[in-house]
Amino acid sequence: xxxxxxxxxxxxxxxxxxxxxxxxxxxxxxxxxxxxxxxxxxxxxxxxxxxxxxxxxxxxxxxxxxxxxxxxxxxxxxxxxxxxxxxxxxxxxxxxxxxxxxxxxxxxxxxxxxxxxxxxx
Amino acid sequence: xxxxxxxxxxxxxxxxxxxxxxxxxxxxxxxxxxxxxxxxxxxxxxxxxxxxxxxxxxxxxxxxxxxxxxxxxxxxxxxxxxxxxxxxxxxxxxxxxxxxxxxxxxxxxxxxxxxxxxxxxxxxxxxxxxxxxxxxxxxxxxxxxxxxxxxxxxxxxxxxxxxxxxxxxxxxxxxxxxxxxxxxxxxxxxxxxxxxxxxxxxxxxxxxxxxxxxxxxxxxxxxxxxxxxxxxxxxxxxxxxxxxxxxxxxxxxxxxxxxxxxxxxxxxxxxxxxxxxxxxxxxxxxxx
Numbered sequence: 589x590x591x592x593x594x595x596x597x598x599x600x601x602x603x604x605x606x607x608x609x610x611x612x613x614x615x616x617x618x619x620x621x622x623x624x625x626x627x628x629x630x631x632x633x634x635x636x637x638x639x640x641x642x643x644x645x646x647x648x649x650x651x652x653x654x655x656x657x658x659x660x661x662x663x664x665x666x667x668x669x670x671x672x673x674x675x676x677x678x679x680x681x682x683x684x685x686x687x688x689x690x691x692x693x694x695x696x697x698x699x700x701x702x703x704x705x706x707x708x709x
Numbered sequence: 710x711x712x713x714x715x716x717x718x719x720x721x722x723x724x725x726x727x728x729x730x731x732x733x734x735x736x737x738x739x740x741x742x743x744x745x746x747x748x749x750x751x752x753x754x755x756x757x758x759x760x761x762x763x764x765x766x767x768x769x770x771x772x773x774x775x776x777x778x779x780x781x782x783x784x785x786x787x788x789x790x791x792x793x794x795x796x797x798x799x800x801x802x803x804x805x806x807x808x809x810x811x812x813x814x815x816x817x818x819x820x821x822x823x824x825x826x827x828x829x830x831x832x833x834x835x836x837x838x839x840x841x842x843x844x845x846x847x848x849x850x851x852x853x854x855x856x857x858x859x860x861x862x863x864x865x866x867x868x869x870x871x872x873x874x875x876x877x878x879x880x881x882x883x884x885x886x887x888x889x890x891x892x893x894x895x896x897x898x899x900x901x902x903x904x905x906x907x908x909x910x911x912x913x914x915x916x917x918x919x920x921x922x923x924x925x926x927x928x929x930x931x932x933x934x935x936x937x938x939x940x941x942x943x944x945x946x947x948x949x950x951x952x953x954x955x956x957x958x959x960x961x962x963x964x965x966x967x968x969x970x971x972x973x974x975x976x977x978x979x980x981x982x983x984x985x986x987x988x989x990x991x992x993x994x995x996x997x
Binding site: 673674675678679682686688689690691694697698701702704705 | 878884
């Protein structure tokens, strides 16, 4: 079973994402901001990470840069999932090492399509 | 709905577009035609069908046909056929057309343009190998509304998230308000035309590759056979036909046979198309 860490400061979004990902056969963990996610990632290697942009404490792009700098940080497939939908944000995410990018609002179809695209399904 | 009305509508759409509407699919009349009825100020499906029976309002007849035949589409749909196009079909033609340096691809029933634009993106990504080639992608659809949308190349955020890798979105699309527009240079690679597959297709010219995916499923076998025969008539003997995953030519047409090991791909058999169609199909491919 593949694992996915859902990183979002909204409990509702985490819940929605968890339901979708569990239906797709993922083992889901949650983190409420970038720092929490980074701590979890130091202890465990995830197959994939679904990542929000704006969060308190540490935002998504800071987390992604820190993750990719970790010894095993290149491993997880990172899919951004954010309301930021302009080219400059998307470009910045790709440069920081994001594999895919979902623009909110999302639904199960989009998550499924994106996860299939990056070879997670 | 009165059985008589259903029979009329069913026959009407079969004649106009080849669409086979079984009784189990009768609900589609309601869901797809009521928006048209409301637009025309009609109160019910019965009133709309009555107006169709009168048959004088050609705009109405066109609008109901378009509403019934609209299909969903997304970029790189089913992905496999596009990988095959890039990795197998394109290299094959790069070799066999090396002196001619021209390739014509047709997307039949291309809806809002995602399939032809997906192919255009692949060809652009392969630009180095295609330098000096004169290639053309033609997209046709029965719906003028779809053809207009395809030409504009404008897609909603939802549409660009279905099948399109984010790197290609960034590379080939610009944000226009809430929508995303595909780059003008890619739009220029595709020529769109309104075309009904049940009419004489010879005016389109010849094609080396034809994508006709998830279209034939709406037709009965006789219509499928006719469309396949016409496609064969537009193709050179080494042409390649892409059908949808749930479609086949087996038992329907002996003009095509599956290409071994390449799922969804078909090639012409030894059976030659009627002389008239073959001769005309050469018109669009000078030197073929």
